[in-house]
Amino acid sequence: MKNSVELVKTQLARIDLPPNGLKLEKGGQLAELVVAYETYGVLNNQHNNAILVCHALSGDAHVAGFHENSTKPGWWDEMIGPGKGIDTDRFFVICANILGGCKGTTGPSSPDPASGRPYGSKFPQITLGDIVDVQHLLLRHLGVKRLYGVIGGSLGGMQVLEWSLRFPEMVDRCICIASAASLNAQALAFDIVGREAILSDPQWEGGDYYDTGHLPAMGLAQARMIGHITYLSPQKMETKFGREKSDAAEPLKKFNTRFQVESYLHYNGRAFVDRFDANSYLHITEAMDSYDLEERFGSLDAAFAPVRAKMLIIALSSDWLFPPEQSLEVATALLRNGKQVSYCLLDSPHGHDAFLLDIAHLTDAVQTFLCPAPPPVAVSAEETARAADRARIRRMVAPKARILDLGCGDGQLLAELADSSAARPHLGIDIDLDNIVAALSRGLDVFQGDIDNGLGMIPDDSYDYVILSQTIQVVRKPRLVLKEMLRVARAGIVTFPNFSSLGNRLSLSFNGRMPISDTLPYAWYDTPNIHLATLKDFQDLCRLEGIRIEELDCLSDCPLGLGLIKLGLPNLGADRVLCRISRLQP
């Protein structure tokens, strides 16, 4: 993955503006606009292979490859390149430094055409909307009319969201990583304290320090140190530094320590001063802090109403700056809007920085989402039996139905049902990331989640059918799950192993042991089946819950079982049960 040797160069685009310049959302305007950008790969003739990458707070246009005479790759080089997660043999990738930045695109340190000297305090207030508008102008400048995808993490993820609703007709796929529809109070607090450090640095000079021969270095370093704490998870901090001390010889200044974490913070604070501009930091964090889709549109649901792209929302497990709940909020707001959206939670120890570090994990999700390719069909006796059960479920589902599959596994059943249905949306929910990635590779919309927590993110009557196939016995709260199923749909299909099959009864009565069979293949001490029931038990619960069993299909793989079912003894004959249920009218 690391042997990309693609040489790239940051280009400068001088964007044509109307005579009165670029109008900004907060009322300011810019007479000139330069955008620094890089591209990788080739735009095809159909103009349908362009992917825009949006960078985070301190990033720049140099996202992949190498600059001449430099050994430092772009900031996401592991993700982007020939054969990589975003394959530049296939896609035309664009990344541009954002408006307000200090890496080539117009920002507070750029010359103000009015005076020829840096804008400084005269640089107008910007928003995420302005940042995305400028990216849009760049694409027009480059002749790119559609985007196959937009992708970004953190502040870059906010830009992705803004793209999805600002230019919905232009974007096919969006990947929003470790981000949110607004910062939460804690993240705001850190930004507030970081800005305060710059503002209270006497060398900031109200923003006009460029000609003074000094910089608000102390304040900017202080802000960056706070930032660096928030980018790492506490676990990562602990494994990376713990309480280790450096054995540097130079004497300590009073109240400084030898803790390695102190050297790390000091080093990163100082290094940031060399490569970043304090005013850019103020303007960009201000834009990020004031980004609030809920406030702007009244609700997240209203915000996402115009979205037309297929969305993938990725959260990072140990990220506490943009915690997973916030990604989930975005994903569920899209879901409530009936949009095509998938959500997954990558398990990573690296905290917020995982979107830059845990590339192997990210690549799986990004690649399968961008280029779905269903896995080959397995051939085995087991698979044949499972296929037969799936066929029975398909027969129970009316055509053109909207389907939710709880515990969807690798998505095979949902893919088959989706194929036979013109309606949208379908959704799969599964607790396991590998299953989510497998389902993404089938082009399905899937949510990673634990159905034992309920289906709170799904409004009433959103689907025609909810499928719960061989799953009710593994959940902690079967009753809650059933209830939720018939809240979000009028009909459900439940399949489960029947504990009172003849074989199971014999095992208990004559062998004196918990049954182990094809349908219950686990030993008692390591079975995932923690809430087993008989057909009669299930029927009792349905009665109790006001659930009607509309159709009952009792299955057995042995002739004796089938015979008993035919004799009218399904609770004795069935190895497993498949039934369609619905709510009784109140």
Next chain:
Amino acid sequence: MKNSVELVKTQLARIDLPPNGLKLEKGGQLAELVVAYETYGVLNNQHNNAILVCHALSGDAHVAGFHENSTKPGWWDEMIGPGKGIDTDRFFVICANILGGCKGTTGPSSPDPASGRPYGSKFPQITLGDIVDVQHLLLRHLGVKRLYGVIGGSLGGMQVLEWSLRFPEMVDRCICIASAASLNAQALAFDIVGREAILSDPQWEGGDYYDTGHLPAMGLAQARMIGHITYLSPQKMETKFGREKSDAAEPLKKFNTRFQVESYLHYNGRAFVDRFDANSYLHITEAMDSYDLEERFGSLDAAFAPVRAKMLIIALSSDWLFPPEQSLEVATALLRNGKQVSYCLLDSPHGHDAFLLDIAHLTDAVQTFLCPAPPPVAVSAEETARAADRARIRRMVAPKARILDLGCGDGQLLAELADSSAARPHLGIDIDLDNIVAALSRGLDVFQGDIDNGLGMIPDDSYDYVILSQTIQVVRKPRLVLKEMLRVARAGIVTFPNFSSLGNRLSLSFNGRMPISDTLPYAWYDTPNIHLATLKDFQDLCRLEGIRIEELDCLSDCPLGLGLIKLGLPNLGADRVLCRISRLQP
């Protein structure tokens, strides 16, 4: 709880020092020592009712009651007073401002006897050890020879730990809340950035600002703002502020915002400057940061070897500054040392500040630990049956055995076993806080925890018996739990419901439903019993795991069951099984 009207006054004690003053751990010395303190209640003649309260970073001696002409109660007034968690009708409570502070006890702003002017940069480096030594000197000054208890949270909890090992003969009980044996890397990082803010404030003047007419107000406020973020949980931040904005009329300074969290941070930053001294902040955080029992003693185990007090370690669920894992580390190090130690995790949304805010929760644990009082014995048919089972377990346990009870519930079995055993220590583990508090009220040592995570904190062969009574069927990993039992003890006692009892077989075979009975009283869909087994299944697993069943007691409440057991059909007759197991020799 809030109507305490006790009037108190902060006293100043001028401590008698040897002619060359007070020697400090880092080599410095102090020619004079004044300690500010308050007391509540009356020291009894036996001198066995004194409790020392240790305050946190910015606290002071005024812990309870009111000062004359003030309506502001002491900082822990809800906890301390007549009839409260720490009952001043019973206990003599002492709280003193710590060394290095700025609330009356000698610190950097105190006059240096050498010059008559504030110490400033001349104030020597202090440690937690020095802080505790000064408290010890105060107690001697007050004629207090023993402590019934020492209690404190956060930095106060570190003082409690230091007391337990520095003056082990003097302390009977220690309560350490939301604390640690050292700060973790993340907490260090926040302190480092906070100090950096003060050190880089030009008005700090190397520490000698007292006579300059100005203060390092910006730096101290900045440090305090960072601190305030870390004291609250992100959830609490969200519910308290979210993204709410104030509608104040005054114009905003550039890059300031109207977010309420900004007003809160600014307000608290400014307010802190009025009530706290920057040099005290530097000295005390330096002492806290350098506190490291592992580094000092080679290991936590070695550190706690001298402890003689009964210890209660309390963690707070949403505390991310002193996260629960760190309290658990302290507790397990004490446990490995064979000390009497209890650990509990209070569920609170308030973050680190919960030790000041969630008093109702804390009171339960503190009160029962300080004044155990076993609950009255219940009288019921059920209780009689359970008492009979407990009597059978008691008969299986050799006298003077060390006992670990997994899933100990309210501790009744363990209390009975402990009564009949002279040996120590016994320990109960339970997942539920109410059970932990109930067990504390019996004077037992208990750990709150989930045995499905294993017993990693317990060394091999620490106990003679491990009890797993009616618990194996509710754990997620019965095999792991069994394995762990016989790692930490040579013998175990397991009791569980027998799924293949006659009644259960009949229920399944003739009723076609999952059994519900006295021993299995739950419906399939809401039973906590997720890993059911028959006697034979259990025997099979023991064989597989190299476990010998030394003694088997098959129980039934009905004559038919008892008859079947007598006939040599225990797997059919027993409703429940009670057995003593041991490791097969390799």
